[in-house]
Amino acid sequence: MKWKELEEEPCSMARTIGVIGDRWTLLILRECFLRTRRFEGFQSALGITRHLLAERLKKLVRLGILRRIPYQEAPKRHEYILTQKGLDLYPIMMALVHWGDTHMVDERGRPLLHQHRKCGKDFDPVMVCSECGEPLLAKEVHTHPGPGAQSPLTIAAPDKPKAKARRSAA
Amino acid sequence: MKWKELEEEPCSMARTIGVIGDRWTLLILRECFLRTRRFEGFQSALGITRHLLAERLKKLVRLGILRRIPYQEAPKRHEYILTQKGLDLYPIMMALVHWGDTHMVDERGRPLLHQHRKCGKDFDPVMVCSECGEPLLAKEVHTHPGPGAQSPLTIAAPDKPKAKARRSAA
DNA sequence: ATTTGACAGTTCGATTTTAGAACTATAGAG
DNA sequence: CTCTATAGTTCTAAAATCGAACTGTCAAAT
Incomplete structure (x- = not known):
């Protein structure tokens, strides 16, 4: 690719x-x-x-x-x-930091803490549903094609590949 | 590095x-x-x-x-x-998808939609503060050293670099 | 007036990664 | 006993990255 x-x-x-x-x-x-x-x-x-x-x-x-x-x-x-x-990338950065905080810290603990000015407390970022506000779990999310859809992850394409691995640009 | x-x-x-x-x-x-x-x-x-x-x-x-x-x-x-x-990487994935949905879609719209089984609606992922539940904005977050701290982003190190660019592992 | 230092790059040969394609191995189906 | 499916491994060529030096501008110091 x-x-x-x-x-x-x-x-x-x-x-x-x-x-x-x-x-x-x-x-x-x-x-x-x-x-x-x-x-x-x-x-x-x-x-x-x-x-x-x-x-x-x-x-x-x-x-x-x-x-x-x-x-x-x-x-x-x-x-x-x-x-x-660029600023809109912030949730991505926070998500990366939080995963590291959860799974990659050594015995000394977190290198950095984050304080929320609004409430004054040190916090963790939590990803929630924009509609109901509940924290998101992978298993509770169903992915389906949108208006700009047309492939990759959309469906297990029903085009019986004989073999040969098609799809260079998946 | x-x-x-x-x-x-x-x-x-x-x-x-x-x-x-x-x-x-x-x-x-x-x-x-x-x-x-x-x-x-x-x-x-x-x-x-x-x-x-x-x-x-x-x-x-x-x-x-x-x-x-x-x-x-x-x-x-x-x-x-x-x-x-691995499943805990989900917020990172969703954050990546959401940024793409916001800034990289073409005229046709989103390739994929996400439905939350809990509430049944198509949603966007939103990152909120674990303490007060408010959406996080970069400007409202203050970063400070935690127990495992000791450097990189911590402080503008007060060690007058003469020049020469020290810090191989920042 | 000349040198030094800060800053923001650019250039270039050497090394490391990745791409692309072929090859290995195991086992069921025809 | 050949074909296909699956999961890799091996090898060479091409691309990306590293490391270090070099370019150019201007201010401040000598």
């Missing part, structure tokens, strides 16, 4: 993975949410090669997840700020 | 990324949640090379995210089932 194709697959998750589904991009976004804004800041915080960092930042800007904003004219310099589209 | 190190960094998100932060692993997990269980199933649904698929499945089993269970003796064959640790 070509990774460019991912972004066009009829599966929202595949498309999202096409955008942010690699290690460096995810780590760069972590830094963004921790208020890092400048090239050197990302580079020294992550130890990423400058080459890749430049490339990834360009991609994130092109995709509208970061905005490149000048902060001085002298030698022209810019900083990278999350757009609303 | 060596990717093995990621799993030991004092950042739950980095650790999670070390485990599931690559394209194929994420897509394999998508298939798991869609009830794919067998090698050929993953391979033909994703078009992944058999080599990588074998390697990734092995890793997921080693990490306790999938369990390898025999389903026939004749020629010994196994299927791959999500463990509880």
Whole structure:
């Protein structure tokens, strides 16, 4: 599969993975949410090669997840700020953190805690149903085709594959 | 940075990324949640090379995210089932899907809808605070060091770097 | 006036990963 | 005893990443 194709697959998750589904991009976004804004800041915080960092930042800007904003004219310099589209990635970040907190901590406990300003307490993120507010469990969710449907996970396609593994772009 | 190190960094998100932060692993997990269980199933649904698929499945089993269970003796064959640790990745998957639904759909609309059996309605996943139940916004969350803390995102380390970019493992 | 340092990249050879295709192995069906 | 299904393994070529050095601009220090 070509990774460019991912972004066009009829599966929202595949498309999202096409955008942010690699290690460096995810780590760069972590830094963004921790208020890092400048090239050197990302580079020294992550130890990423400058080459890749430049490339990834360009991609994130092109995709509208970061905005490149000048902060001085002298030698022209810019900083990278999350757009609303980027800020909307927050639930993904929190979900990643929470799984790590649950399954990857060592004896010392969590590296970071999160405090909710609204209520003042340290919290865990919980994913709930927008309609009834109940926490979501995989087993209680039924997936079915929507208007933009047309394949991948939709159905166990009833086209008796003789063998030969069709489907290059699943 | 060596990717093995990621799993030991004092950042739950980095650790999670070390485990599931690559394209194929994420897509394999998508298939798991869609009830794919067998090698050929993953391979033909994703078009992944058999080599990588074998390697990734092995890793997921080693990490306790999938369990390898025999389903026939004749020629010994196994299927791959999500463990509880694996099922706990569900909020991450839903968060990825939801971002894609919001920002990556084309004119035709969502490829997939999700119905909550509890309330019977098609829903969106919403991330809320475990303490007060309010939806989480990045700006309302304050991050602070926990018991297992000791660095990365914790503080702008007060150790005047002369230049030279220290910190290989941020 | 020249050097040094901060910042934001770019370039390039060496290494590591991934892609793509073929090959191995076991066993039932025809 | 050949064909097919299933689950891998092996091998070479192509692509991505690493690591380190280099470019360019400007301010401040010498």
